Amino acid sequence: MRKKKLTGRVLSLFLSFIFLISSISSSLLADNGTSSSETGNDPALSNPVEDLLDSDPSDLPIVGADSYLIYDASSDTKLIGYQYNNLRAPAAITQIMTVLLALEELEMEDTITITKEMYETIPDDYVRIGFTEGEIVTVEQCIYACLLKSANDACMALAIKISGSESAFVEKMNERATGLGCSSTRFTNSYGRSDSDHKTTCLDMSLILKEALRHPDFRKIATSSSYTIEPTNTYNDKRILNNANRFISTPATAYEYYIGGKTGFSAESSYTIIAGVEKDGRTLIGILLGAGDAEKRYQTLIDLFEYCFTNYTTTMIDTTEMTSVVSGTRTQIEQAIVDTPLKITNTDLRLLECYSIQTSLANGGYSNELDLSSMVIDPTADEQVFSLPIYRRFSNNEAYCIGYYTVTIADPDKVTESTVVSELSGKKSLKEKIVPIIVGTILFLCLIISCLFLIKMIKRRKFNKNHRNPTIL
Structure with missing residues (x-):
């Protein structure tokens, strides 16, 4: 029995050694191979104008906001603006980021079962659809509710559906903002509740809206005049949502080039508005933070858009x-x-x-x-x-x-000569490394065979000793 165990151990050791040698050989072959990827050292192409294209525009319309920016999304150019990198409270335009993440991570037909966590922490004076615990709604319904009515419970429902909790979702919001190039934004909630730490900038929000406008569903929903949420398992009536954005709902401020955006208000932020427009192949994004008047913010943005379409041009390079x-x-x-x-x-x-x-x-x-x-x-x-x-x-x-x-x-x-020498040198180096391994393997194999032979001889001698003919006295 001991001899069988000894033989098994020797064989196990041998196989382990062979596996080790194979691993080392594979590693050496990989180290001496060539990589198909190369790191380029060319300078990156970037917007030739880092700051405002026009820092002192003449005959500019009166803005009436703490900060503003008109950004050309086609050329990545900041056309005109004021304190566009200053931190401000965004209010409900925060919901653009929540909707963006929902469009990226959920399907429109996905369902959400409403829980108390999705509405009970929302302040009483904030807009709600009125979802109730156990009610089943769709992602599409929630996105319409966010973009047409600034419904904070719908926004919370999307956040918790995606991440399981609002706090986990906020981390995702901030990570996504950083990925989009937002260098100053810090979100603390999903819908724009007033919070001294919940801040963004005109430039950062422009980058977020730029990404949202890449989604056809965002454009479609944001420019819809109305939407109906059909009766649900807990609510028997239809909910009709009319678009509260006056670029869509009010003839006096309707703007034919509008392709999507959002408005907001809180005591801390005053009135906020962000909008994307498209004309003659150009996409502009305009934003006002800390505007003083709910109605004038629309006309102000229209005036700024028209000013930029007239005074600045975007040229394709042939x-x-x-x-x-x-x-x-x-x-x-x-x-x-x-x-x-x-x-x-x-x-x-x-x-x-x-x-x-x-x-x-x-x-x-x-x-x-x-x-x-x-x-x-x-x-x-x-x-x-x-x-x-x-x-x-x-x-x-x-x-x-x-x-x-x-x-x-x-x-x-x-x-050419250098390439050939390098290849030959690599082959020689590989050969020099592998040959000793092969020789060592052969020697070790010989040692194992010798040990097995010795064990067999010992076993035979013991067998012969135990089976000698008895001596007759």
């Missing part, structure tokens, strides 16, 4: 316009390296899709330039990569960086 400047640059580079072994081995042109600018400047014409000032070629280097900025210069001599022309210059012979 790649074919760069043909001559790129061709000329390539010729210059080739002439500079003509007496060296260097060649242009690769080029890449990356351009912004569009940019925004004052209409007066756009009408004055422009020229395209490729900046070679940072390009210093080393004739002894095997390979060099240069990212050359492309500028669009306007009549006032102002220039926008609208893209990059990346040029790779190399000595083809050296690059």
Whole structure:
């Protein structure tokens, strides 16, 4: 029995060793392999205007709000604004983030069973649909209730449906805001309840609405004039929801380009409003925080939108316009390296899709330039990569960086030779590492066989000893 156990242990040890050797070999092969992914070092394309496009606009309509911003979502440009990065209370426009998360994580036909947690903490003077415990409603009904009536119980129902509790949902709200580039926003509740820590900015809310407007359902619901919630398991009558947004409900402030948004009010925030509009392929987002009048905020936003459509333009960049400047640059580079072994081995042109600018400047014409000032070629280097900025210069001599022309210059012979040597070196290194492992495995195998043979011999001797013929006296 002991011999069987000993033999089993030896075999187990041997198999473990073989597994270890196989793992090491696989690791070595992986380490000496090549990766298909490479990290680029090209500069990122970004809006050429970091701050306001026009910091001192003339003949601007009177705004009447603590903070405001008109943001061009197409070109990612802040056209005009005031204190747009200052923290303010958003009130019910908070619900845009809740609806956005619902559109991203739930299906419209999903059902929600109302619990007390979804309405009992809402202050009495806040708007509600009047859902009751045990009532079964759909996600679609709740989203309509949020966007058309600012129904806070519907908003809470969505939040708890998604995350199980409002506190867990608030964490998700803040994570999503950060992911959208909101650098200042901090939400503490799902629907905009007054709280000294519940704050956002005009810019951050513009980024949130920009993302929400990517969803066709958001646009459809926000621009609906009314919606009917049919009787439910606990409520026998229809609930008719008329859109409270005056861009839709009131002829005097109806705006044909409106594609979605939200309003809000609280004693702390005063009146708030955010809206997206679309005209001639351009998408603008306007927001007022701390407005002084419920009705005037609509007309103010319309006036600001019209001002921006008139005084600023968004221009698409046509790649074919760069043909001559790129061709000329390539010729210059080739002439500079003509007496060296260097060649242009690769080029890449990356351009912004569009940019925004004052209409007066756009009408004055422009020229395209490729900046070679940072390009210093080393004739002894095997390979060099240069990212050359492309500028669009306007009549006032102002220039926008609208893209990059990346040029790779190399000595083809050296690059090829270097690649071959590197591959051979890698193979040699791999061989040097694996050979000792193989030799060690063979030696260990020999040792195991010897041990097994020895055990067998001992066992045979003992058997012969126990079975000798008895001595006859």
